[in-house]
Amino acid sequence: MMNANALPPSKRPALFWGVACLILLGVLLTLLPQARLNSSVLAMLPKQTLGAIPPSLNDGFMQRLDRQLVWLVSPGKKADPQVARSWLSLLQKSQALAEVKGPMDADSQQAWGAFFWQHRNGLIDSDTRARLQNGGEAQAQWILSQLYSAFSGVSGKELQNDPLMLMRGSQLAMAKNGQRLRLMDGWLVAQDEQGNYWYLLHGELAGSSFDMQQTHQLVTTLNTLEGELKAQYPQAQLLSRGTMFYSDYASQQAKRDVSTLGVATLFGVILLIVAVFRSLRPLLLCLISIGIGALAGTVVTLLIFGELHLMTLVMSMSIIGISADYTLYYLTERMVHGAETSPWQSLSKVRNALLLALLTTVAAYLIMMLAPFPGIRQMAVFAAVGLSSSCLTVIFWHPWLCRGLPVRPVPAMVLMLRWLAAWRRNKKLSVGLPVALALFSLAGIATLRVDDDISQLQALPQDILAQEKAITALTGQSVDQKWFVVYGKSAQQTLERLELFAPALEQAKKEGWLGGYRTIPLNSLARQQQDLSLLKNAAPAVIKALNNAGLATVNPDLNAMPVTIDAWLASPASEGWRLLWITLADGESGVLVPAEGVKNSAALNTLSTQYTGVAWVDRKSSFDELFALYRHILTGLLLVALAVIACGAVVRLGWRKGLISLVPSVLSLGCGLAVLALSGHAVNLFSLLALVLVLGIGINYTLFFSNPRGTPLTSFLAITLAMLTTLLTLGMLVFSATQAISSFGIVLVSGIFTAFLLSPLAMPVKKRKKDDE
Structure with a gap:
């Protein structure tokens, strides 16, 4: 009597699976136009990258910072802005960037000075404030020191218009905050140890620095422009800095991995299958199960995440081999016993083993969902869905598709x-x-050693790293992403919190926890009112001291000259500072306080927790700690998984x-x-x-x-x-x-x-x- 398993079952499950695959194909065609391939290594990292600050501010800051580009152009040991002007002209003509800035022209310099003049009573710096708090005598002595200094260059007009020298005080404070750059012919200029002059230019991308196609096109354009500049000025040197350069390097490297490794992989698998089965049909069956798996994995990943990460594609090459395993296990059963058993009998012999194997592999991938990295989670979803679909394809379709498959001798059977x-x-x-x-x-x-360094995520190109280090050394402005974020429900609340936190920053500097910091030169309206009161209280003593020194006509303007954040941002006075400030549509605002020479990140983090609306951000350190935490979690999960597998094996065997x-x-x-x-x-x-x-x-x-x-x-x-x-x-x-x-x-x-x-x-x-x- 014939075994029931030898008879072909209903075609209904196979047809249902075919309809499901057609639906998946339709969904993919619908999703593809809006889908994007993300090449950013940063996009693999956890979203909560700026400590405890609101996610909307976090995203705003990170998107803006990632769009920035900086260049330093050197004509050599002789100060000559012509080379920098040529580079600026090349950038502007290319229309590759949303914005490019070089020197401050005469009109801008005049507007810059006019803004400080019109708001001098509202832009009082901390040093001037400290002098005024002592009753006015200290400010008078400072004014006299400026008057009698051979290098200060105080004019009679300045003394007449601003006898309290408030504008001079605020500009000197800004110059002190500006690190190693100085103004020459409207350009910000640095000088290296060899005496070379370097002119600063700044640009901003129109879109994301992680848009793979746009980024590569722009990097190619910039390389062409650099070639044109050096053809015109052979002695010129150019340094570039920006997230875009790293992102492009990573994406091109991943593309090379996908193309070369992917092609080698497929070629190897094809050769192996053809060599063993000596028929093209097993190869086609493998490709069908792999293709259905890739289709389902891509669709579900796009539905959940809205994008595919390039790293997902690179690492998902592993799924090609695993999804082929299910087809190969079934086909080897047919190749060895096909003469004695029907396709459905073969399926009944291997089905339970296939499903159990699928279950353990999918469970392993789903454990990877616990990793905090979107790229890894994408790969886990892609693999779990893709492998499940490949296995179901074998179960539903392959008994129908492999009928008539020739039985072959087992290769190397004796061995x-x-x-x-x-x-x-x-x-x-x-x-x-x-x-x-x-x-x-x-x-x-x-002999194992542990290293949770996040930099292993990306092979950093030495030439780009060297340029970044050179720019940091010349400007004093590091990009190691260590800063405080001060935030509030409104711009004024944010400024007030920054002012409350400033003394703690100064104390941290004295303690040696950090070498320096930069705060925006803007006071809250409440602080401006307090400063005006200080001015009015100190003015008589200052006037008296100046009169005694022989300055007869001293008539300071003591009216309120309020500065709002909107007015400051719209003026040339905020040039170079705007990146540090953000205000969202609902009024929520944040300001970055970059820290340099950080020696004690843990102490700075503890300090930030003592103030409302302040967070310390040390991105690399945070990610290294996160790597270590999840490494420990996965170690525990592996031990648990081994214990579960052991229990299952003991129960079965x-x-x-x-x-x-x-x-x-x-x-x-x-x-x-x-x-x-x-x-x-x-x-x-x-x-x-x-x-x-x-x-x-x-x-x-x-x-x-x-x-x-x-x-x-x-x-x-x-x-x-x-x-x-x-x-x-x-x-x-x-x-x-x-x-x-x-x-x-x-x-x-x-x-x-x-x-x-x-x-x-x-x-x-x-x-x-x-x-x-």
């Missing part, structure tokens, strides 16, 4: 049978190899066989870490993420071997093919130029190969030996 027999009969192999690998693991793990079947999983993790250590890499969060996949993928081999309805020969052939396809795909990650991806690949390759080597430990005890002969 395989001898290897399996050796595992059963030779204790030197079945005991010696696991013991040797255990010792190797212990030796390697003993009994104590002895269950614990033996756990050996490949444990040693695959150990060998992965050992090879990582011996290759000179450090353990970090990405190494742990790789171990999660080693566990999820490697256990498939044990599950295939321990399948009571399969045969060891079929399982071994399927596992060998699965291992080779996985190594062809994951192995390519080892050659990535990005250290994080490379170490990810090293752990995966070594761990999965170890799992393959030890998988025969899970073979059923001899009862199925006849099937192999």
